[in-house]
Amino acid sequence: MERTIVLLLVGAGMALSGAAAAAESADPCLGCHAKRDPGIVNGWMASQHHRMEVGCLDCHGADPKDADAFKHNGHTIAIIVSPADCAQCHEKEVDEQKGSHHAKAGQILGSLDNLLGEVVGGPAAVTAGCRQCHGSRVKVDARGRPTWDTWPNTGMGRINPDGSLGSCSACHARHEFSAAQARQPEACGKCHLGPDHPQMEVWEESKHGVLYRANREKMNLDKDAWVAGKDYHSGPTCASCHMSAGGRQGVTHDVGERISWTLRPPVSTKLNMVVYEDLSKEDINGEAPALPAAGSTVRTGSGDKKVARTMSWRERRGAMQDLCRQCHEPSFVDGAYRQFDDVVALYNDKFAKPAKAIMDDLRGGGRITGADFDDPIEWTWYELWHHEGRRARHGAAMQGPDYAWWHGLYEVSKHFYEKFIPQIKQVAGEALAQELLERHVYSQPGHQWHRDGMSREQLEKVRKFYEERYQQ
Numbered sequence: 001m002e003r004t005i006v007l008l009l010v011g012a013g014m015a016l017s018g019a020a021a022a023a024e025s026a027d028p029c030l031g032c033h034a035k036r037d038p039g040i041v042n043g044w045m046a047s048q049h050h051r052m053e054v055g056c057l058d059c060h061g062a063d064p065k066d067a068d069a070f071k072h073n074g075h076t077i078a079i080i081v082s083p084a085d086c087a088q089c090h091e092k093e094v095d096e097q098k099g100s101h102h103a104k105a106g107q108i109l110g111s112l113d114n115l116l117g118e119v120v121g122g123p124a125a126v127t128a129g130c131r132q133c134h135g136s137r138v139k140v141d142a143r144g145r146p147t148w149d150t151w152p153n154t155g156m157g158r159i160n161p162d163g164s165l166g167s168c169s170a171c172h173a174r175h176e177f178s179a180a181q182a183r184q185p186e187a188c189g190k191c192h193l194g195p196d197h198p199q200m201e202v203w204e205e206s207k208h209g210v211l212y213r214a215n216r217e218k219m220n221l222d223k224d225a226w227v228a229g230k231d232y233h234s235g236p237t238c239a240s241c242h243m244s245a246g247g248r249q250g251v252t253h254d255v256g257e258r259i260s261w262t263l264r265p266p267v268s269t270k271l272n273m274v275v276y277e278d279l280s281k282e283d284i285n286g287e288a289p290a291l292p293a294a295g296s297t298v299r300t301g302s303g304d305k306k307v308a309r310t311m312s313w314r315e316r317r318g319a320m321q322d323l324c325r326q327c328h329e330p331s332f333v334d335g336a337y338r339q340f341d342d343v344v345a346l347y348n349d350k351f352a353k354p355a356k357a358i359m360d361d362l363r364g365g366g367r368i369t370g371a372d373f374d375d376p377i378e379w380t381w382y383e384l385w386h387h388e389g390r391r392a393r394h395g396a397a398m399q400g401p402d403y404a405w406w407h408g409l410y411e412v413s414k415h416f417y418e419k420f421i422p423q424i425k426q427v428a429g430e431a432l433a434q435e436l437l438e439r440h441v442y443s444q445p446g447h448q449w450h451r452d453g454m455s456r457e458q459l460e461k462v463r464k465f466y467e468e469r470y471q472q
């Protein structure tokens with residue numbers, strides 16, 4: 001950030017020099033582009049960059065050796081502006097982003113979802129769908145221009161021609177590159193919504209979302225430092241909890257730093273973070289795994305690495321709770337976390353583990369093929385964990401009751417009993433199905449109603465309720 005400091009001093013000394021110098025740096029570009037695409041130039045004019053004399057060439061200027069460099073009206077430029085380019089002036093943000101899951105979001109080729117997109121759907125859907133959220137691998141043609149099938153794209157883990165990962169304009173839309181814009185939930189809502197990860201919808205229905213909409217004008221979104229509890233006391237946004245400052249927490253560009261569970265896989269586990277000296281990071285799953293000591297060397301998939309620091313799931317959770325405590329008492333925060341943990345345990349133990357064990361047995365015993373998505377039961381199981389089970393967990397994590405229950409555990413239960421169990425019988429036959437169900441499902445008291453029927457007390461309670469309430 002040395003350069004920033006110099007610029008700030010210049011700016012403070014001579015009020016007009018910043019804009020004048022920016023105009024000079026942008027000068028070789030403005031003449032044409034102000035006419036060709038005034039939206040781009042006006043966006044830049046409205047930005048902090050313009051005020052701080054960061055011009056077009058500071059970002060678009062390229063080395064002739066770059067894969068995507070081309071000659072353009074007397075200058076060598078590139079269209080793609082990658083995190084490595086922003087790092088010239090924003091090293092801290094880029095260093096934090098580098099090791100995050102966001103930076104890795106483009107590496108999904110081996111996943112089940114990718115098989116679904118490429119084979120069951122088709123490549124066009126992957127280009128206009130998956131990769132617009134996850135990021136493409138940007139390819140350039142012989143003229144150094146990105147190819148149409150890999151760009152436009154501001155996917156989160158975009159793989160850039162210079163090898164860097166990510167796209168800063170995934171959240172900071174160009175050419176304003178504004179912090180205030182990225183603090184708003186819509187910045188995240190392009191990707192974090194829909195049937196399999198409805199964080200946006202969950203947040204919208206939460207009291208936090210309700211209060212944000214009611215008080216948006218009083219949230220001081222434009223402040224330089226935006227500190228929870230001080231600069232605003234109402235509805236926190238996605239950024240408030242996952243990125244912005246509050247309590248002892250500074251701003252972080254690693255959105256994973258404050259989460260303690262992974263709510264994505266079939267069965268949720270706790271996450272412990274190892275940060276290496278090269279700034280890459282790794283999650284180690286489990287309640288209390290042995291974490292390597294700071295300073296020790298660890299063998300990883302990409303060679304030996306020295307450990308800089310670790311963050312256990314408790315420390316990660318502690319960081320998030322520190323934020324909550326700027327607006328709530330610790331007992332309130334603990335209560336909210338216990339309600340959340342309880343839903344994760346219910347989903348994991350009652351539904352996910354038994355269903356997964358049965359799927360493993362069916363596959364192991366050759367009752368379903370090794371290929372995914374060619375048996376109806378595989379679709380049921382996929383939606384159970386990937387859609388419905390995630391919705392339940394996300395609803396509970398972020399105070400969305402409708403997602404915790406109606407779009408969540410209600411759907412999980414309904415499809416577990418009314419689709420999954422009948423399909424086990426179809427593929428395994430009645431006898432083996434009974435054996436699997438006894439072993440994995442009915443051994444749990446919570447499932448016995450399904451085999452034995454509801455108890456007399458349970459039925460009587462329901463009858464009485466309707467009688468008293470509706471005289472029916």
Ligand code: HEC
Nearest residue numbers: 028029030031032033036056057060072073075077078079
């Ligand atoms: C003489 C007029 C002129 C000047 C000066 C000029 N441009 Fe352009 N620019 C164009 C035209 C015309 C195009 C579209 C044709 C092309 O891609 O070359 C273009 C295209 C571009 C593109 C590619 C957009 C795309 O999606 O293909 C970028 C990026 C760009 N200019 C940036 C700059 C920058 C940065 C400067 C300043 C160094 C600059 N231009 C100066 C006329 C100009």
Ligand code: HEC
Nearest residue numbers: 026029033040041044049054055056059079080081169174
């Ligand atoms: C802070 C860095 C930054 C500055 C300053 C900047 N740009 Fe860009 N520009 C970007 C980024 C990021 C993109 C998106 C490219 C990508 O996907 O990586 C972009 C894209 C573009 C494009 C292609 C996008 C389209 O919609 O067609 C043009 C043309 C362009 N910039 C012109 C300019 C001009 C002219 C200026 C100066 C007035 C300028 N830029 C200043 C970062 C910058």
Ligand code: HEC
Nearest residue numbers: 108111113114116117126129130133134190191192197264
């Ligand atoms: C609307 C944006 C969007 C689209 C479209 C999308 N994803 Fe995702 N995907 C996400 C988000 C956001 C997450 C993280 C969800 C979470 O943390 O709850 C995610 C998670 C994943 C994960 C899990 C990653 C991990 O580390 O556990 C995989 C794999 C994946 N997506 C692959 C795909 C594939 C393949 C497609 C297309 C067939 C696709 N996604 C379409 C936004 C999207």
Ligand code: HEC
Nearest residue numbers: 083086090093094097168170171179182183226239244251
């Ligand atoms: C996931 C969304 C997201 C992405 C991606 C993102 N940012 Fe940010 N960025 C934010 C938010 C939110 C803030 C405001 C933090 C706060 O409340 O102060 C911010 C603030 C900033 C600031 C202002 C300084 C500060 O700490 O407030 C800079 C500079 C910045 N980002 C640079 C970058 C760069 C460079 C990249 C690409 C490596 C990037 N950002 C990618 C969301 C994002």
Ligand code: HEC
Nearest residue numbers: 004048052054058081085086088089168172177178179180
């Ligand atoms: C030549 C230096 C330089 C480059 C390159 C540069 N920036 Fe900046 N940027 C600055 C300066 C100076 C400021 C104002 C001081 C600050 O907030 O750090 C700033 C401010 C910002 C802010 C905060 C704006 C606000 O609303 O407060 C964001 C976000 C940002 N830059 C993102 C980016 C991104 C993303 C890139 C790459 C696409 C980039 N910058 C490239 C110098 C640069």
Ligand code: HEC
Nearest residue numbers: 188192199200203236237238241259260261262263264397
């Ligand atoms: C009040 C604070 C708060 C707000 C606001 C909030 N979150 Fe969260 N978020 C959490 C907590 C708490 C968790 C679970 C943390 C844990 O695992 O310990 C979480 C988990 C997540 C996860 C991880 C899910 C997974 O599958 O593992 C994602 C992604 C996420 N939030 C995105 C968002 C987005 C996007 C928004 C805005 C639409 C948002 N959050 C708003 C607190 C918040």
Ligand code: HEC
Nearest residue numbers: 101104105133134155156170187188191238239242255256
């Ligand atoms: C362009 C799409 C996109 C946008 C915008 C976006 N995300 Fe994400 N996010 C993803 C994807 C994809 C993943 C899953 C990455 C993976 O693990 O492969 C993800 C993962 C996450 C996670 C889980 C991190 C972890 O370590 O497991 C959190 C939390 C999160 N995002 C929060 C946010 C917040 C907060 C914002 C807005 C400030 C935001 N995201 C904006 C696509 C996006």
Ligand code: HEC
Nearest residue numbers: 207228229232233234235236241320323324327333336399
């Ligand atoms: C910027 C302040 C702020 C932050 C940060 C914040 N909250 Fe809140 N939260 C509020 C306000 C204000 C309410 C509304 C209280 C009410 O119900 O009247 C609220 C309500 C709640 C509720 C009650 C929901 C309901 O529907 O009744 C829960 C639970 C909650 N927050 C948990 C959390 C957790 C957990 C965190 C951290 C992950 C957190 N909050 C962070 C301000 C905040």
